[in-house]
Each structure stands twice: as structure tokens, then as C-alpha cells.
Amino acid sequence: MPYGHPYKENGGPEPSSRQEPGRNAASAGPGRQGEGWERELDTAVEEIAAAGKEIGATVLGGISQVLDSISSGLARSGEKKEQTFAQWRKAMDRRLQNSEQAGWLVTAVIGWCLAGSFGIAAVVMLVLAAVGAAPLGISESEYLVFPILGAAFSAFTVGFGIMGGIGVSRYRYYGRLRRYLHGARDWVCSVSSLARAALSDTDRVRRELAMAVANGKLPGVCLSDDGNTVYFKEQLYTPQPERPAPEPDETKATEAEPTALERFERDGAEFLRYLRSCCGRLDETADEELVKMEKICAQILGFIHNHPEQLDRVRRFGEYYLPTTRKLLDTALGLGGAEAENAKTIRRDITGILHTLNTAYLKLYDTLLEEVSMDVSSEIDALETMLRQDGLTHDFASDFGVHG
Template sequence: IRRFKKYQKTLGKRTYCDLTKLAQAVGKPVKFVKKDLKKMIGKGWFTEGCFDGSETCLITSRETFCQYQEMEKALEEKKKQEALRAREESELSPEVKEVLEKGRNYLDRLRKSNDAIPGEEISAKIFKMEKIVDQIFQRAKAHPEIIPDLKRMMDYYLPMTVKLLEAYEDMDSQPVQGETIRSSKKEIEDTLDTLNDAFAKLLDSVFQDTAWDVSSDISVLHTLLAQEGLKDSDFKIQH
């Protein structure tokens, strides 16, 4: 009973606790505490008590256990996605891998800046940029032949974007916002619009070959339909 009270005191208002902390509270080895808690759970002392999957944490609430299960599912899905990405990238050339890795780093820095800057308007612009740039890199992953077209974006546009956002973040954190800071922030915000337009055009251009292929296929299809007498115009009733 004394140990049970110490466990409860260590838990406090929390509904989960690492077994090492509980072991320290009662001055016993973790192995002993694990067996001790299992006995108490079996006796119903912790009415909703259970362990996590690796049995390194005590959970005392069904709701918390459900949250833990959801988190585990999310982590498992993330691991699967990472493993799939690793398999896909293992087939890519070192040059392509390097570009994609740099791309992920730039996207991470964009997200960090977005998290650090509270303004809703600029946040929306950064989020739009994240989506466009991510689409470009997804396209590059599927079609490595377009990577040479991304050189200017990789060597200049993205590094400059990150630099501008870091400057904005620094200015935005200042307690006093003078005219110089406000003017510089506005200039950066306007530049983000220009960059988003440029990235959108680049995204459109990397799909140009596909658009040409689609247009060519449609043209051939129309020709074949006309030759077979299956186009709409050939079904019109002659009066």
C-alpha cells in the first residue's frame, strides 16, 4: 500500500509515467516495479491501468491508452513511408539523391520559419510556397531528367528565400516596430508573392513534356475517331 501511494504521488495528475521514475520513487529496480504494478493492476488498484507496448511506461487512463495507440499507428505509418522512400531513392543516382536531400532541407527550413512567424497573411504565403516547392521535388523524384531545370531554384531562389524569411523572423521578433522594420517586412512579403508566381511557373514548366504528350495523344485520338466515323459531327442527322 505504501508503494502504491508513492506511485500515485509520482503520477500526480498525469495519466502516464515512465517506469524508471516510479522505480526511483520507491527505491526499487525497474524489473521489480514492473512486476509490482502488474500485481496492482490485476487487483484493480489501477482501475484502467496498463502498460505501453514496450512495457516501459505505466498508463492509468483508457483515453490516454487510446491516444498512445493512435500515436503508435502514426509512427508505424511514418516508418513505412520512410522505408518506401528509402527503397525508391536507393534506385536513384547520387546526383538526384543530393538534390532531393537539399530540397527536403529547404522545405524543413521553410516550415520552421512558418512556425516561428505568427502573422496569418505571410504564413499563408509561406504555406503556399511549401506546397508548390514540394510538388516540384515530387516531380523531380519521379522524373529525374528535369533536375537540370531546377539549378537556379536550388542555387539561388531557395537560399535567398530562406535568408529573407530568417531576416523577417528576426525583425518580427523586435518589441518596437519602427518604419524601417515595417517597410522591410512589407518588401519581403511582396517578394514572397513574386517568388510564389515564379515557383508556380517552374512547376508548370516541368509538366510541359507531359502536356505535350497528352496533347499529341488527344490529337491522334481525334484523328482515329474521325477515320472510324465516330466523332460527334458524324452522328448528326442529315435533313
């Protein structure tokens, strides 16, 4: 039978063939249909999740590429952007002020305050010790406390006084280092120019800079082998190769040190060449002043060459005025064609000082000629006196055979 019942074998009643198929269809059909919908729903969810995963991966990959591009661009821009000397100098000045000078100021204040406190206590203890035990109404054992404390407080006073003195000394030292930094205008600077800017002795500036470099207080700073040039960027410093010791014969052949006159003429000639190289790189007004300055300075150099005994009168001209003039021109040339308002102001001020310098240099040249003029006048007077004494000026034309 197509629709059997499990109780048929046991002799149970056999249900009708019409009702059994309907009952089976009603009981089994909905279950199979529910399982189909669940399988289709699970498949749809899995497909949606896979699509979302793929879209998310694509979006995240794109964002990652954009972030990598931005990071690379920032890194490249950071590599290209180089710190200027003014920025480095400001950061170094702040470092010396905050980490070094401020610390020693605190040390000085604490030292002097404690020295004053212990000093007052020591005076009190020593006064009580001088009074004696009887007037104070105490026993001898109690009286011994005063001299002992007086000696101890005196020792503390001396110790903290030394501490305060060291703090003041170091505070002033770092203050001078900051003044040296303020006097620098570029990565490479001469020690003499820093000394002039700080109104200090050149040897002292050289000694204190060398100590700061050796102690690591000015990281990245180097001094030249001769101690005359400061390199505020270590990459710019190129140490001179060591020269072998000269043989005895070579020592004799070594040229003598140049004299003061030779150094003056050498530096002056170099300055004239520098002025010629500056022409055409600034405005027309500056070029006119540069040509005039070259002419006046050449006249001063020629005068000193003919009158070397007058070298002391132009010593400041050669050691200060010419280097300072060159430094100002270097500043103007370093601005290039910048159109910023501050750049225009600096160029205008430097052009204006050129006129002032030319006036001063011309006055110096006139001052040098005054003494020569007096000497010439004296010689002419003496010559005329001799001529009159010899009777050679009675009739000049006939005496010397001059005919009209």
C-alpha cells in the first residue's frame, strides 16, 4: 500500500487512504518550506556580509593610501624645511636661560639666603657664648652649647656663602654666553666680532666659548683650530689637515709673519675687491655710494702706503670699520630680492648708512692730510727763508736766467 501505517503490522485499524495523505502533507509540508526560507535567508546574509567586507576593505585600503601619501608629503616637507640661524639662536638662547642660567640663579638665591640665616644664628650663638654662663643663669654644661652651635653655624655660613658666590658666578657666565649668541649674525662668525658686539675682551670670549663647547653647553658648535672662528653648525666646520713637522731647512725657509702694515694693506685690498663685487647687486643709490667708498678707501690705503708712520691713526679703520661695513653689506646681499616690508627697511637703512660711512671715511682722509699739509707748509717756509738768505729771490727771473 502506498500509504501504510506503522500499526498495520500489529493488526491495528488501517486509516483511510484519503485522510492519510492529507494529514502527512499538512504535517510535513510547512516544515520543509520553513527550512528552505531559513537556508535562503542565511545565504542572503552571508552574501551581504561578504559584500560589506569587500567594500570595507576597499574603503580602508583607500584611506590607508591617502594617509600614507600625507605622511610621506609631511616627511618630505620636513626634510626640505631647514632651520634658520635666527630660529636656532632663539632656541639655544632659551635653553641657556631656562636650563642653565635659571638653575644657577636659584642656587645663588638659596645659598645667600641660607648663608644669611646661619650667619645671624652664628652671631647670636657667639654673642651668648661671649656673655658667659653666669649672667645667663645656666650651668657650664648648658653653656657649652653656645660655642659649639656658634662654630657649626659659622661653618654653615661660609659653606652656603661659597654656594651663593658660585651661583652668581655661573649665572653671569651663562649671561655672557647669551650675549655672545646675540652678537652672532650667521652660522659662521669671527670671535673678534662677537667680542665687539658683547663689549668684551677677545681672549675672554675665546676662552669661555671653548669651555662651553668642551662641556657640551653649546651642542653642535665648533671652534676653529686657531680659535678665531666660531661655527654654530658643526656641518660647516672643516678641520685643517695636520701638517707634518717641518724639517730644519724648511723651518729656515718659512716666511716671516706679516707685519701690521702688510696685514693692513692686504685686508684693505681684499675690501676693495669686495666692494667691486657688490656693485650691481643692490639698487642704484647703493652702487653710487659703493663706487665713492672704493675711491675714498683706496686714497686712505695709498696714503698709509706712502706714510707708514701714520698706521696707528687708521688702526680702528682697518680693524673695526671695514669689517663692520662688510658685515652690513653681507646682510643686505643675503636678503636678495625679497619684497617683505622688513627686507625693504633693512636694505634702505644699510644704503643710508653707506652715505654716512663715506662722509666719515672722507673726513678721516682729510684728517690724515692735515699733518702732511702742515709739514709741507713748514718745508715751503724753510725753503723760502733759505732762498731769501741766499739772495736768490731778489730777482727770480734774472737769478735763474728765466727770460720772457
